[in-house]
Amino acid sequence: MLPERRLFLRTDTETRFIRLKPSSQLLAISGSAFVVGWSIFATAVLLMDSIGSGNFRAQAVRDQRVYEERLNAMSSERDASAEEAVAAQDRFDDALAQISLMQSELLQSEERRKELETGIEVIQATLRRTSRERNQARIQSQELMANAENGTPSGPASTEMTGTVDLLSSALASTAAERDMIAEDAEFAIERAAEVELELELLHEKNDQIFRQLEEAMLVSVEPLDEMFKAAGMDPDNLINQVRRGYSGQGGPLTPVQFSTSGSSYDADAARANGILSKMDRINLYRIAAERAPFDTPVKSAFRFTSGFGPRWGRMHNGTDFAGPHGTPIYSTADGVVISAGWASGYGRLVKIQHEFGIETRYAHLSRIRVQPGQRVSRGERIGDMGNSGRSTGTHLHYEVRVGGRPVNPMIYIKAGRDVF
Structure with a gap:
């Protein structure tokens, strides 16, 4: 070829x-x-x-748009939840005002009932006394009439007897009129007592309805908080006891309520009201605990998750990575004290915050640190800016949560708080 x-x-x-x-x-x-x-x-x-490369860039743009839409939806849901919480608080305040008004009405009704009972007892005693006096006057009148029939005296004795009979007759007539008046007063008092009892019954029914609404509101408010702390691996009862030890002052508006003035040892309304106040106190303690546990997100602006908690490339990744633009604000996720703020090997610029309940949060790869060691920070306070310092392949925040020194998945706390707040 x-x-x-x-x-x-x-x-x-x-x-x-x-x-x-x-x-x-x-x-x-x-x-x-x-x-x-x-x-x-x-x-x-x-x-x-x-x-x-073009497809990857287009996919990245689409992913970013989807994440931004999800963040906007989550922000809207959070705002709606906050508005609903404010509305629920307003309704709760209105219900408390109604309870206070009902308490005053109940106390006044019980005082009126006691006054009516006392008045009825006085009327009954007067009726008994008047009846005895009438019977005695009737006996004396009969005796005088019998004496007059047996022997009719003349002169001054007859005149005296006639005067006595007339006096007794007028006394009997006066006693009968007084008896009729007392009977009418007694009948009016009994009718008034029945009306007061009806008013008390209606007040009790209204009171029971308001109590049911408040108890349902307390149940709806407390159960999600219980689930939030349980989802974060925290025992709600133990948590409440720890917070209560730190806030052990007594007095104020949440003191026990006593509705009854009769001096009885047990009152159902008072027990229900005290149960509601106890749940209110539990919600308040939950609010304090939620401010001191990292249930918030460290990044409020648009971001995307680039790496989660768990093994990565044969090594353990102890946190969650949030990617965003350089200089994105970073916020503290709970109240606490800054225990470290500076350069750390691998982490770059790192901020460590010690919270209550043995919880510590870490914010790594920052471009700028805005806090100092020993500084006390609040939930939502800006502590730094997102950067690319340390061992990092791009601008992002490496966020860790440690309980007792042991790293745990930060999304447990973030998701638990997101379901409630």
Whole structure:
């Protein structure tokens, strides 16, 4: 297929030729084919890489847009939850005002009932006394009439007896009129007592309805908080006891309530009211605990999760990474004290905050630190800016939560707080 060929090169003075052997032709053809093939392959690789890079950038833009939409939706849900919490607090305050008004009405009703009972007892005693006096007057009148029939005295004695009879008759008439008046007063008092009892019954029904609404509101408010702390691996009862030991002052508006003035040892309304106040106190303690546990997110601006808690590239990743623009504000996720703020190997610029309940949070790879060691910070307070310091491949925040020195997944706290707040 490749016979020997001769290539003649002729000039004005001489003629030369080049002999092309089959092996030389085969080598030239193979080299040309290799160059052309390599050019095609390199061009295809470059085109594929360019197309892949464009798709990756488009996918990154789409992912960023999706994350921003999700963040906006979460922000809207958080705002709606905050508004609902404010509205629930307003409704709760209104209910407390109604309870105070009902308490005053109940006390006044019980005082009126006691006054009516006392008045009825006085009327009954007066009736009994009047009845006795009437019977005595009747007996004396009968005796005088009998004496008058047995022997009719004359002169002053007859006149005296006649006067006595007239006096007794007028006394009997007066006593009868007084008796009728007392009977009417007693009947009116009994009717009034029945009306007061009806009013008390209606007040008790209204009171029971308000108590039911408050108890349902307390149940709806307390259960999510219980679930939030349980989801974060924290015992709610133990947590409440720790907070209560730190806030052990007594007095104020949450003192026990006593609705009854009868001096009885047990009152159902008072027990229910004290139960509601106890739940209010528990909610208040939960609020204090939530401010001191890291249930918030350290980044409020647009971001995306780039790496979660767990093994990564054969090593343990002890936190969660939030990627965002350089200089994005970083916030403390709970109240606490800054125990370290400076450069740390691998972490770059690092801020450590010690919280209550043995919890510590770490904020790494910062571009700027805005707090000092020993400084007390509050939840939502800005502590630094997102950066790329230390062992980092891009601008992001490395966020850790440690309980008793042991790293735990920060998303446990963030998701638990997001379900409630």
